[in-house]
Structures are given as C-alpha cells and as structure tokens.
Amino acid sequence: MQIHRNIEALPQLSRAVLTIGTFDGVHLGHARIMQQLVQTAAAIGGTTVVITFYPHPRHVIEGEAPIGLLTTQEEKYAILDRAGIDHLVEIPFNKSFAEQTAEAYIEHFLVRYFKPHTIITGYDHKFGKGRKGDYTLLEEMGKKFNYTVKEIPAEVLEQVSISSTRIRVALTQGDVEKASEYLGYPYTLSGLVV
Template identity: 55%
Template sequence: MQPGGINGTSDHSFEIRTCIPHCQKFELKEEFTLQLHHNISKLPAFRNAVVTIGTFDGVHTGHKHILNQQKSEAQRISGETVIITFHPHPRKIVSHTHEVQLLNTLEEKIEILSKEGIDHLVVVPFTEAFAEQTAESYIKNFLVRNIHPHTIIIGYDHRFGKDRAGNYLMLEKYAAELGFGVKEIPEKVLNEIAVSSTRIRKAIKEGDIESANALLGYDYFFEANVVAGNKLGRTIGYPTANLHVENPEKLIPGNGVYAVEIKIGEQFFKGMMNIGFRPTVDGSKMVIEVNIFDFDRDIYHTGLRVHVKYFLRPEQKFNGLDALKIQLGKDRLEALAKLK
C-alpha cells in the first residue's frame, strides 16, 4: 500500500533558510550511541550541537527526514546531534487535558530514536513554570545557557514561550548576538509531517493498521501485562492471554481482530488479537486478548509487546460458541497466511 503524503519511497532532501555565524569541516562517524539526559542542569558540553526540538510522537517516516537533515548538518560541521523533547506532552500542561493519546510512550520514543543515529536526547520536564517562561527567557536561559547550540533546525511555524510568542524569526533575531545558527524546515515538509501524524492516529483508531504502519515505517506496537481472564477461550480450543495496558495515554487500535506478533522476553510468536467487547460471550466490558499460536506456557503477570501487523475483520456477534469457534479457525488460517 502506498499512502498519499509521506511514505517510505519519498525523497525529501530540501533547501532550508540559513543564518549561521560560522562553520567547520566534518568527519564522518561510524558508530552512534544515544546518550539520554533528564537533568538539564547537568548536561555535558556538546560539541557543535545541532539541535532540533519537538514532541516526536510516533517518530514516523516524516520525522526521519528531519533527523536525516540534522545528521547531515552535524557531519558537515563535525558536530553532535541533540534532540530536545518534552515529558509529559505539552498539551497536557498547556491545555489541561487528560485526553492525550500517544503513538509512543516516552520509553518507546527513546528506544526508536536510539536506532536513528542521534547522539543526545534531552528530555525536558514540561511543567507549568516551564510553559510560563517568556520566549526571550526560553532562548537565553534554556536553549543557550543549557544546550549551547551551534545550529538550531526548526520549523517555520514552531512556537515557544509564554503565549507561544516565540518563533523562527525571533530565533533568527538573536542568532548573531548569542552565537548560534538557525535553519528553517520548509512548510511543505512540515505539512506532510502534520498530515502523517493525524492520519496515523486516525488509521489506528479505525483499525486501518496497514496504512498506519506504512506511514510509521514500522509496525505499531504496545506494551501490556498478562492478567487473569474468564478462561473461556481454552474451552473452545483458543486460549487467550488477557492484556492490560499500563499507560492510559497509549493509543489502542480500533475494535476488531488482528494478525499480530508477540514478543515475550527475546522471543517472537505469531498470533491473533481481539480488541472489543466479545458480544458473543457477554459484551459487558472492553478487552484486549491475544491467542498465541503453538504456545502453552504460563505467562500470567508477564509483560509482553504486541506488534500489530494486519487487520483481519471487525468484531461481530456470532450465534453461539460453535459458530465463534468456526470463525476463529478461519481467523487463524488467515493470520498465519498474512504473517508468513
């Protein structure tokens, strides 16, 4: 499937507006190890820091074009790449909402970015006090004092500081005075990234997992713990592990039956997952349950990861357990065929 907008075959090398006081020749790096920083008062002295800032939720194919540009710039000046992100999500603090639905938890975001060849990830605690600082203070007392950027790569529409008063032009204004450069990510690229994030969330909610995975550039996944269920599945030959997702902000796919891969420890297993209300059984509450193929271990209270690969069918009510069992047999065969 080739979705519109950003996909894995796009080439988004782009020209960007530049305001840089100095530059140096580069040396290519052959190995990358992400260094994680939670305390902004104890940051190391970055070498020619090339900085980009954002929530990076999903770390999808659009984000990776920015990361590639950042890495290219760091190589050009023999510098280090530094991503600044925030936790919790700024929208929770600024909008006072509890309805944030994340494509990636913080831990997942760290894991994904660690595979992208970024040198440093700075996780800034996003508090009301941080949100209330003026745009000028954000530049001088946060960015320059703590990060000492050589170059900041930022979107034309990026806003920061109290009342979102800061923008690219303000950074450009202070660049020469404070000794850093600014590069602007074009509107076209940012629009595609925004569209991709919106489309990914919509697709996951609607069960269109294949479109979501194409835009993400990897299979959507979530972490869960195995909890006790009513053990009905084993009576019809399809024992299931009932799952509880600990992080309430993690976006869960729409109701339906999916072909999945389950990671337990370092092992991967094929399986199928149902998300919904089990209308054939009781329909009283929403559950997430996986049937792991050719698996008979006791994994109660075990943590696992579910990689959501393919949507098989919507959830539906059957005329009794026998009809449900027949359909589950068909689901298993379809899942195995798709997971080959």
C-alpha cells in the first residue's frame, strides 16, 4: 500500500474506487467497506483508494468533544494494508478544510484530485461544513461528475449497530471482549511502559 501525505503529488489513480473516513479502529463495519472497495476495483480493473484525515476531525472542529482513539495511525494503516488497499491518502484536517461546503468538498477536493469512478460510503457518512453532505448529495453530484456511489448499510452484530463510538463505550465499561468482537480482532494498546 502506498501512503500519500501530499495531495498535490498524487500519482494518476486509474479508475479510482474510493472511500472516505477516519476509520478509527478499522472495525467490522469498516472491514465490510474495504471488502466492497477491493471487490469493486477488481471488477472494473480499478485502483483502491482510502482517504483519511489527521488529526481526527473531532479534535479540530469547535464544539466537538475530542475523543480517545482506538488505534494509532500506524496500526490503522497496517490493518488497511492487510485489507488489500492500493493507496492511502492522509489529508491534514484543519479549520480551513472543515469550512468547505459539501458541494465544494465534492467538486474541488474529491473530483479535482481523485477523479473517482466509484465512491463507496458507510450508511452514516457525512461531510462538508456542518456535516451537511451525505449519500444523496454524492449521488446527485455523481451525475454531473460521472461517478457512481455505493452505500454500505449498517453492519449489525447482535442487533447492535457497530461503530467506533460503541467500541469506545465497551472499552470504558471494561468490556474488552465486546470491543474485540466489534473490531473483529483482539483489542490491544500500544505505548511505552515505564
């Protein structure tokens, strides 16, 4: 997997099949998105692209409570690499980026830099200033910019929708087993022991 941190120096991405998100923890719901990404790219002879942000948007947007992260960037990237992703693009998330309207985000960011063939999103993907952009807007603008959109519905485990938030809650309640079940792999902590 190639990791790109300079959007101006991206290689040409042939028939880009992309997804966008923070993918904290890369849980079972995220894994399903990655599987769909890889399958779709293989079917059209395309390239898989994961667009992610650093720092986490909740650490930048005023009024949002910062959160504890489930994985380090390096851990997340290793999991995505094992999932078969071709390109990972890390976008610096700052207040200026957060101020883009949803329409500008699509036209001046996604279309300009990635020229997507297909965009795959989770059921709850929101973007743009005030989180006003969603699947419907992506689909509408796809007609203008010639890309298709696929939405992955909520992944359900024991009738509970999997999300990074639910995993954080399980961990704060000391339920590492439940967190690991949602993640699809054993939860671990990285750090220096002194």
